Amino acid sequence: MRHELTVNTTLTATHSLSEREQPHAHIWKVRVCVTGELESGRVLSLPEMKRWLDGILAPLQNTFLNEQPILDEDSRQEPTCENMSRFLFEKMSGALELMPSLAARRVLVAWVQVAVIEHDGSELGNVRFFPD
Numbered sequence: 001m002r003h004e005l006t007v008n009t010t011l012t013a014t015h016s017l018s019e020r021e022q023p024h025a026h027i028w029k030v031r032v033c034v035t036g037e038l039e040s041g042r043v044l045s046l047p048e049m050k051r052w053l054d055g056i057l058a059p060l061q062n063t064f065l066n067e068q069p070i071l072d073e074d075s076r077q078e079p080t081c082e083n084m085s086r087f088l089f090e091k092m093s094g095a096l097e098l099m100p101s102l103a104a105r106r107v108l109v110a111w112v113q114v115a116v117i118e119h120d121g122s123e124l125g126n127v128r129f130f131p132d
Contacts, residue, residue: 004110005043007050010117011057015065015079017068023064025036026126027117028084032058032092044107056091083115085129 011028036043065079075083089112115126
């Protein structure tokens with residue numbers, strides 16, 4: 001029997017898009033969902049999963065995303081919700097692949113959602129990336 005586990009966190013960063021030349025800041029709300037079979041009553045440790053995600057986001061916190069070497073070229077050129085969700089999906093999937101015990105239970109990243117939060121706290125929109 002498979003279950004889903006979702007962890008939430010935020011990224012505060014600045015970016016610039018082709019239609020908006022001036023760099024501007026956002027809070028990026030990030031949600032990552034994994035699926036898998038239970039072991040000891042859970043898919044995996046929620047605090048551990050949050051540490052992995054926060055570790056991936058740490059070098060990006062309070063930076064200008066267009067200049068971050070950790071990001072792939074597409075994400076640096078156009079740090080959109082679409083590109084950021086794909087980038088984070090790949091990074092989280094890579095982290096899970098390094099854990100043989102999780103592979104045995106078929107723990108996989110199901111999807112990554114990235115939302116842009118404006119300064120007034122409203123959500124401008126979001127994108128959910130999931131594999132084909």
